[in-house]
Amino acid sequence: MNSPLRDAVDGATICAISTAPGAGGIAVIRVSGDHALTLGSKVFSKSLAEVTDRSVAFGKFTNASSDALDEGLALVMRGPKSYTGEDTIEFNIHGSPFIQQEVMRALIEAGCRQAGPGEFTQRAFLNGRLDLTQAEAVADLIAAEHAGAHRLALDQLRGGFAKEINALREALIGFAGLLELELDFAEEDVEFADRDRFDALLVDLLGRVGRLADSFATGNALKEGIPVAIVGAPNRGKSTLLNALLDDDRAIVSDIPGTTRDTVEDACTIQGLRFRFIDTAGLRATQDVVEAEGIRRALDKAASASTVLLMLDAFTDTPQDAVAQLNDLDLPANSHVVVVWNKCDLATPAQAEWGHPVVHMSAAQGQGVDELKELLTAKYQTNDQGHQLVVTNLRHFEALTAARGALQAVREGLASNIPSDLVAVDARQALHHLGEITGAVHADDILGHIFSHFCIGK
Numbered sequence: 001m002n003s004p005l006r007d008a009v010d011g012a013t014i015c016a017i018s019t020a021p022g023a024g025g026i027a028v029i030r031v032s033g034d035h036a037l038t039l040g041s042k043v044f045s046k047s048l049a050e051v052t053d054r055s056v057a058f059g060k061f062t063n064a065s066s067d068a069l070d071e072g073l074a075l076v077m078r079g080p081k082s083y084t085g086e087d088t089i090e091f092n093i094h095g096s097p098f099i100q101q102e103v104m105r106a107l108i109e110a111g112c113r114q115a116g117p118g119e120f121t122q123r124a125f126l127n128g129r130l131d132l133t134q135a136e137a138v139a140d141l142i143a144a145e146h147a148g149a150h151r152l153a154l155d156q157l158r159g160g161f162a163k164e165i166n167a168l169r170e171a172l173i174g175f176a177g178l179l180e181l182e183l184d185f186a187e188e189d190v191e192f193a194d195r196d197r198f199d200a201l202l203v204d205l206l207g208r209v210g211r212l213a214d215s216f217a218t219g220n221a222l223k224e225g226i227p228v229a230i231v232g233a234p235n236r237g238k239s240t241l242l243n244a245l246l247d248d249d250r251a252i253v254s255d256i257p258g259t260t261r262d263t264v265e266d267a268c269t270i271q272g273l274r275f276r277f278i279d280t281a282g283l284r285a286t287q288d289v290v291e292a293e294g295i296r297r298a299l300d301k302a303a304s305a306s307t308v309l310l311m312l313d314a315f316t317d318t319p320q321d322a323v324a325q326l327n328d329l330d331l332p333a334n335s336h337v338v339v340v341w342n343k344c345d346l347a348t349p350a351q352a353e354w355g356h357p358v359v360h361m362s363a364a365q366g367q368g369v370d371e372l373k374e375l376l377t378a379k380y381q382t383n384d385q386g387h388q389l390v391v392t393n394l395r396h397f398e399a400l401t402a403a404r405g406a407l408q409a410v411r412e413g414l415a416s417n418i419p420s421d422l423v424a425v426d427a428r429q430a431l432h433h434l435g436e437i438t439g440a441v442h443a444d445d446i447l448g449h450i451f452s453h454f455c456i457g458k
């Protein structure tokens, strides 16, 4: 392999069960490494070296004492055009835990080593088959439990994000090069690049890095579940709505005001998007310390939610009450609020100008719930269409934030005529942080941390 990082691989041929633990119709055991073909052949009745690349052979499995273990298939994929970049065999065997253990034992007796978590993918990275963002996307893809997370992982696996990071790095390398050229000729007091062009380039880089960093709030919500807080005064039907949205008796519903005193939270998927609905304690003045704490939490949840559903009671709330309730929430200026008039089976709500979408509902009878769902999915589906790049990974977000800080320091340095060599230090720092994202620069402990979260066999 021509990657200098290849040295980090210990040279062992590794093996692991790649299918889920337990019994199944079929199990897959993967073998990867320089000696995969020879070691694999020791447990299989055919010589794998003679099997055409990317084809399948049928044969019998035996151990070192020639005990028959199973019969099944061997798929041969020679490096470098394999997932890991090394010679790889995938054995399809019958999925009893006993057979799986015995074939694994036979492979280890033959000289393979049991793979650690994510070791196949780690080798793929070290052999230059994937960059770090793609390797992480593989883990996300395996963990994806709903269509939204699946799509984000697949986009990242396709490499669009890594491409943008690499483009940013290249622009920055060009910039750092010009700065350093200037340094070489410092005595001659020459300014090579004109400062306006430098600044324009920095503004562009800062804009692109900033957009990616800012997309984390959306990306993370799409992956982990978009937080939607249901707030309002007691007895408006908040808990009834939570139950209707989840289609489950999750929260206690009663006509006694102040029933919900803590936040109740649960997730569900609507049209492929994951939402986390948060039912909260009714907002009212209270002397009760427990209820007061519940109200404090409710306001916290409202402030940090992606969407706030303000529940109103068509029977008891006047539009003035309603506006007062909205103001009492004291939400950040650009919050996404939906005004929900509940109990429309009892009364018709008064008209008012909200500047927010309004839904008329009877949560108890299930009317208007679908309309609300439509509204929510429409909002978040348009947000993530057009395949804009969205950052979903905390590690990427932190590196982008650090890169943004370093780029700002470069810009300020240039503006205040700080010596070029000091500015160049900040430029290198920004370059370093961008490189951390794709793994162009990496520390072993970071790699260890990333791959330890993988399944064994991937």
Ligand SMILES: Nc1nc2c(ncn2[C@@H]2O[C@H](COP(=O)(O)OP(=O)(O)O)[C@@H](O)[C@H]2O)c(=O)[nH]1
Pocket (backbone or CB within 6 Å): 233, 234, 235, 236, 237, 238, 239, 240, 241, 252, 253, 254, 255, 256, 257, 258, 259, 260, 282, 342, 343, 344, 345, 346, 361, 362, 363, 364, 365
């Ligand atoms: N008529 C009517 N009653 C409702 C509706 N939604 C909730 N309720 C009733 O209002 C009371 C308070 O509901 P609950 O969900 O506990 O309100 P919360 O305090 O805001 O969580 C209960 O007796 C519910 O059965 C509705 O759409 N129509």
Ligand SMILES: [Mg+2]
Pocket (backbone or CB within 6 Å): 238, 239, 240, 251, 252, 253, 259, 260, 279, 280, 282
């Ligand atoms: Mg309640």
